[in-house]
Amino acid sequence: MAQSFGMKGSFIENLPKIYGLYTGGFVVFIGLMAVLEQMGVTADTIGILFVAFTVVIYAAIGWLSRTMQVDAYYVAGRQVPAVFNGMATAADWMSGASFVAMAGGIYFGGYGYLAFVVGWTGGYVLVASLMAPYLRKFGCYTVPDFIGTRYGGGKFVRFCAIVVLVVASFTYVTAQINATGTIASRALQIPFEVGVWFGLLGILLCSMLGGMRAVTWTQVAQYIVLIIAYLAPVIWMSNAQGFGVIPQFAYGDAVSRLTDLEAMHQVGTLKPVEAIAGVSALTVPHSVAGADWLSNWKFATLVLCMMAGTASLPHILMRYFTTPSVRAARQSVAWSLFFIFLLYFTAPALATFTKLQVLDPNLATGIIGKSIDDVMALEWIQKWQNVEFLKVVDSNGDGILQINEFFMRGDIVVLATPEIAGLPYVISGLVAAGGMAAAMSTADGLLLAIANALSHDLFYKIINPKADTRTRLIVARILLLAIGAAGAFVASLRLTSILGAVAWAFDFACSGLFFPIVLGIWWKRANTAGAVAGMIAGFGAGTWYLYMVHFAGMTPWIGIDHLRFGIIGMPVSLIAMVVVTLMTKEPDAETQAMVDEIRVPRGETILGSSH
Amino acid sequence: MNTTGSNREVHWERTRRLMITTLILWFIFSFGVHWFANTLNNFSFLDFPLGYYMAAQGSLIVFVVLIFWFSWKQHRIDVECGVAEDE
Numbered sequence: 001m002a003q004s005f006g007m008k009g010s011f012i013e014n015l016p017k018i019y020g021l022y023t024g025g026f027v028v029f030i031g032l033m034a035v036l037e038q039m040g041v042t043a044d045t046i047g048i049l050f051v052a053f054t055v056v057i058y059a060a061i062g063w064l065s066r067t068m069q070v071d072a073y074y075v076a077g078r079q080v081p082a083v084f085n086g087m088a089t090a091a092d093w094m095s096g097a098s099f100v101a102m103a104g105g106i107y108f109g110g111y112g113y114l115a116f117v118v119g120w121t122g123g124y125v126l127v128a129s130l131m132a133p134y135l136r137k138f139g140c141y142t143v144p145d146f147i148g149t150r151y152g153g154g155k156f157v158r159f160c161a162i163v164v165l166v167v168a169s170f171t172y173v174t175a176q177i178n179a180t181g182t183i184a185s186r187a188l189q190i191p192f193e194v195g196v197w198f199g200l201l202g203i204l205l206c207s208m209l210g211g212m213r214a215v216t217w218t219q220v221a222q223y224i225v226l227i228i229a230y231l232a233p234v235i236w237m238s239n240a241q242g243f244g245v246i247p248q249f250a251y252g253d254a255v256s257r258l259t260d261l262e263a264m265h266q267v268g269t270l271k272p273v274e275a276i277a278g279v280s281a282l283t284v285p286h287s288v289a290g291a292d293w294l295s296n297w298k299f300a301t302l303v304l305c306m307m308a309g310t311a312s313l314p315h316i317l318m319r320y321f322t323t324p325s326v327r328a329a330r331q332s333v334a335w336s337l338f339f340i341f342l343l344y345f346t347a348p349a350l351a352t353f354t355k356l357q358v359l360d361p362n363l364a365t366g367i368i369g370k371s372i373d374d375v376m377a378l379e380w381i382q383k384w385q386n387v388e389f390l391k392v393v394d395s396n397g398d399g400i401l402q403i404n405e406f407f408m409r410g411d412i413v414v415l416a417t418p419e420i421a422g423l424p425y426v427i428s429g430l431v432a433a434g435g436m437a438a439a440m441s442t443a444d445g446l447l448l449a450i451a452n453a454l455s456h457d458l459f460y461k462i463i464n465p466k467a468d469t470r471t472r473l474i475v476a477r478i479l480l481l482a483i484g485a486a487g488a489f490v491a492s493l494r495l496t497s498i499l500g501a502v503a504w505a506f507d508f509a510c511s512g513l514f515f516p517i518v519l520g521i522w523w524k525r526a527n528t529a530g531a532v533a534g535m536i537a538g539f540g541a542g543t544w545y546l547y548m549v550h551f552a553g554m555t556p557w558i559g560i561d562h563l564r565f566g567i568i569g570m571p572v573s574l575i576a577m578v579v580v581t582l583m584t585k586e587p588d589a590e591t592q593a594m595v596d597e598i599r600v601p602r603g604e605t606i607l608g609s610s611h
Numbered sequence: 612m613n614t615t616g617s618n619r620e621v622h623w624e625r626t627r628r629l630m631i632t633t634l635i636l637w638f639i640f641s642f643g644v645h646w647f648a649n650t651l652n653n654f655s656f657l658d659f660p661l662g663y664y665m666a667a668q669g670s671l672i673v674f675v676v677l678i679f680w681f682s683w684k685q686h687r688i689d690v691e692c693g694v695a696e697d698e
Contacts, residue, residue, distance in 0.1 A: 111648065111662070111663060111666065114663075114666035114667055115645075115666075117666065117667065117671070118641060118645065118666055118670050118671070119641075121670075121671045121674050121675075122637060122640070122641045122670065122674050124674065124678060125633065125634070125637040125641075125674055125677055125678060125681075126634075126637070128633075128678045128681055128682065129629075129630050129633045129634060129637075129681055130630070133685075248668070249657065250657075251659075252655070252656075252657045252658025252659035252664070253658050255658075255659055255660065255663060256655075256658060256660075286663075287652065287659075287660050287662075287663035288649075288652070289645075289648035289649040289651075289652055289662045289663070290648075290649065291649045296645070296646050296648075299645055299646075299648075300642050300645065300646065303641055303642065303645070304641075304642075307641065325696050326696060327682075327686055327689070327695070327696060330681070330682040330685060330686070331682050333678055333682070334675070334678040334679045334681075334682050337674060337675050337678055338675050338679075341671050341672075341674075341675050344671060345667070345668050345671050345672075348667035348668070596619070599619075599622075599623055599626070600619060600622065600689075600694040601689050601694060601695055601696045602689075602693075602694045602695060602696050602697070
């Protein structure tokens with residue numbers, strides 16, 4: 001690939017130069033768009049250019065990375081340097097939900113919602129210390145590959161792992177395709193149902209020809225776009241409001257100011273007179289933590305589910321199979337979290353600034369407490385109200401907008417912020433491109449995780465072990481197409497909100513996979529029967545509980561609602577696995593020696609580079 | 612360098628201890644601190660209410676530093692026990 005850029009040395013050596021040029025090129029493109037806007041090009045055209053241009057770039061990278069080699073297709077040839085793998089993981093990780101919905105969630109949910117921020121970062125401590133380096137030493141292509149080989153090579157145990165992986169990842173991927181559809185339909189002015197298929201086309205172009213290798217290099221490119229797109233408006237706004245260039249450390253004043261404003265506008269006291277479907281009014285104060293036992297318990301349980309889920313989601317774990325060494329896998333986890341941190345510690349700042357823009361009567365953008373007629377005349381209010389993402393109702397008929405009369409959908413906080421703050425449209429276009437990058441990169445990783453598990457573990461290891469390389473890679477691609485199409489079809493039905501589906505994926509993963517993976521590494525005694533019991537009982541109990549509280553109308557036990565059903569699945573999984581393991585024979589000497597071997601970095605991987 | 616059995620035992624013992632230390636710190640900043648958020652909000656740090664700050668930023672910084680430290684420390688253990696990879 002390096003040759004096509006006309007550079008000396010290998011592609012890997014040239015990575016900093018290539019992505020440096022790419023970043024520079026993207027900044028020039030933003031500048032060009034700003035110039036076009038000044039020349040009077042319409043906002044819609046700029047939005048279309050932003051989304052179309054970036055998607056074409058990703059597709060081009062995907063095409064350049066095409067391959068017919070098994071280890072390049074499944075693990076990018078195991079040569080991705082730690083820092084670049086960190087960026088790719090960060091893009092893989094930060095989904096449409098993180099990019100689009102997180103700041104909105106904090107806007108409406110206040111302190112309680114920060115459980116997601118803590119949970120989705122702290123999980124990487126578990127990945128680094130318990131999982132990633134050992135799985136890298138193992139040399140597997142997929143997570144079921146590890147479970148299957150570690151637990152005696154049987155077909156049934158591998159099959160159980162495939163089922164959990166597919167359910168968790170598929171739940172997640174529909175949410176991502178949904179997000180690409182939402183953004184594509186807004187930016188390109190096409191119906192949502194068409195947008196979903198357009199998003200899928202982009203996703204498949206990135207992953208189909210080159211598998212993990214193509215996904216890796218597009219994800220790095222997508223990370224660069226999404227982080228610029230997230231940081232730019234926040235830094236702009238904070239400069240405008242006088243909070244300095246690094247607002248993340250300086251918005252403490254803004255948080256205190258919000259507390260005063262909330263008291264003034266009676267946030268929490270004034271409740272909406274009537275509920276309006278799909279949108280909500282602000283009723284939760286920004287920084288007040290719950291004082292009672294139950295709210296602390298709800299915070300902690302959500303944190304735990306998201307963390308254990310992080311450490312069990314196969315599309316994340318498999319990113320660490322691509323590094324050149326065990327040491328690089330460990331360093332790469334640290335870099336991943338660093339790159340994720342850049343966005344996650346900005347999200348609360350974004351929520352704070354946006355809320356301040358809306359609530360503060362001293363700012364030109366403040367709308368609460370202004371006359372309804374003036375507010376209705378604002379362009380961004382009209383625009384979002386037209387698509388029913390926002391609603392203004394004068395419930396007490398006094399002609400003034402109160403806090404309980406302004407309704408908004410959480411998802412639009414990030415997308416609408418540039419307009420709320422009156423930033424030029426070029427920033428809105430940039431944010432749309434960033435949201436698209438976030439949703440596409442996660443969808444790529446998830447689709448690949450599912451297709452790889454089905455092609456490598458189900459087709460090759462269980463159904464047809466004699467298949468040759470060509471057949472395997474063709475099956476992998478057909479599966480990718482089929483699963484992508486299934487995901488797009490489910491997404492176009494719009495069954496769940498973006499965030500609900502995301503949290504469920506974490507709960508499914510941690511219920512079924514967390515303990516079988518961890519104990520497979522840290523407990524030599526763990527055996528096949530135990531792992532099967534752990535997966536079936538944990539996954540089964542979690543799913544049963546989800547069904548009962550979400551669909552069958554059962555009252556949740558001590559605040560454990562449908563977002564936290566991993567709290568039920570995980571202990572059941574642990575107990576079932578330990579009890580059944582202790583009741584059955586210990587694993588044979590060969591398996592025990594294998595576990596000893598994955599615990600030291602030196603030496604060959606357990607599974608060969610092409611297996 | 613040879614990797615004898617006892618070397619490996621020492622290596623695994625130290626690796627386990629590092630894992631436990633890491634997870635204790637992880638536990639404190641994942642659960643311990645936030646359990647007392649309401650009380651911590653009475654204090655302020657960089658003008659933030661402290662409980663809010665820890666969930667929005669403080670714990671995150673701790674996690675990033677913790678993993679870099681863990682990664683460095685584990686490599687040192689690997690080298691000292693003679694089980695590090697050849698570069």
